[in-house]
Amino acid sequence: MSKHFFADTGVLLGRSLRHIARSPDTIITTAIMPIAMMLMFVYVFGGAIKTGSDSYVNYLLPGILLITIASGIAYTAYRLFMDMKGGIFERFQSMPTARSAVLWAHVLTSLVANLISLVVVVLVALLMGFRSSAGVPAWLAVAGILVLFTLALTWIAVIPGLSAKTMEGASAFSYPLIFLPFLSSAFVPTDTMPGPVRVFAENQPVTSIVNAIRALFTEQPVGTDIWIALAWCVGILVVAYVLAMNTYRRRIS
């Protein structure tokens, strides 16, 4: 690690955050789709869905937060792709700058942008009647899980960001990630699902993460869900990080 790693990452993070400040539409578009889904599910389908919880928005919010992150990281891939294509990535790599600082700056930017989007979505949920009696430690635990999930998906986003040939290619990978919460306990309880679907839903990462966040919000015991959720997040993070660094080394030798 170069002696300038932290200083360089800081400078480049400042650059990306300035990009976001100058085009806040990326935050708005990230938040708007999950908000629209939340409105539709709460006010259109919600009445007909039996979740066993008295407020559907309370039931729904954890899944909506994960969808927010999944749509937000498409912009991480996009920003990285634009740097690769514009040649500015090569300029930075040919300078006496800590090389990995360029990637880390994008990763941290992704974290900041997603956290802002998440705050916007939670504020809208509060307006729609979301209430939680959870205390500060539970909120911190929720924030921790969301940060970990964002980092895991961000490192996935780095891979197409570095290797995509077109802009569409750089962001298309996020569609299945946005779709994944539908096949989980995010919108409806899994017990009404037919056999194979249910097996998939109950054993994919989103369900354990959603259940853990839901339990934290409602002050229920988190049980084993939180450990499974953390294991998924850390596992995805490690695998995605290794693959992303491999892609990076192949692109810039």
Add this chain to the structure above:
Amino acid sequence: MTTQHSQAIHVRGLAKSYKELQVLRGVDFDVARGSIFALLGSNGAGKTTVVKILSTLLKADAGTARINGMDVATQAADVRESISLTGQFAAVDEILSGRENLVLVARLRHLRNPGKIADDLLERFSLTDAGARKVSTYSGGMRRRLDIAMSLIGDPPVIFLDEPTTGLDPQARIEVWQAVKELADQGTTVLLTTQYLDEAEQLADRIAILHEGRIIVDGTLAELKRMLPPAKVEYVEKQPTLEDVFLALVGTKA
């Protein structure tokens, strides 16, 4: 060894293949300190590959390349301290202003007073008035000037310019040429690639032609001209070229 060290760039036997395609098949050349060296070649001749290897962005399959005596493969970090790359496409940040771009690079090169460095360069490249504007509003020539200005930050002794005038209008081209000449006057070593013969003729102290992965000719303009049969003397009425007409009409010869 002494000859090697007096050269700013020293390249021997450089080879590089992309899968089956052999792009470089043993490239040799030297660039003297403070001179302008033009690497001439058609599209796909491997000029950019040479520049990428020299600027530590790509590893060669075989051969050695040294910048100021330092090996690009084993002393990459040291090489990066003494080079600067201006790639084929203006590598500027569109969303930032011109001044912010310069400050960014000065910070990444860990220099003191990034603001002053930026202001001086804006002045030198006649961009002071545009300094606070977003780069996305710049013309092609302004963008290229900013790009070159960014490459000068930290006074790197060796500068690579990969097709610096491709896609520019004649006026912007002259502006870039002037900037390059000023650089060499101040002792900077410049390696530029181009597919325009007149550009090499205008700027370079030495010209090498890269063809099918090898340097087939390497010499001064006079030496290259001597390779052909002596010029015949003919009297032709000199018609203005379209470029002369264009520049006369547009009227601001730099």
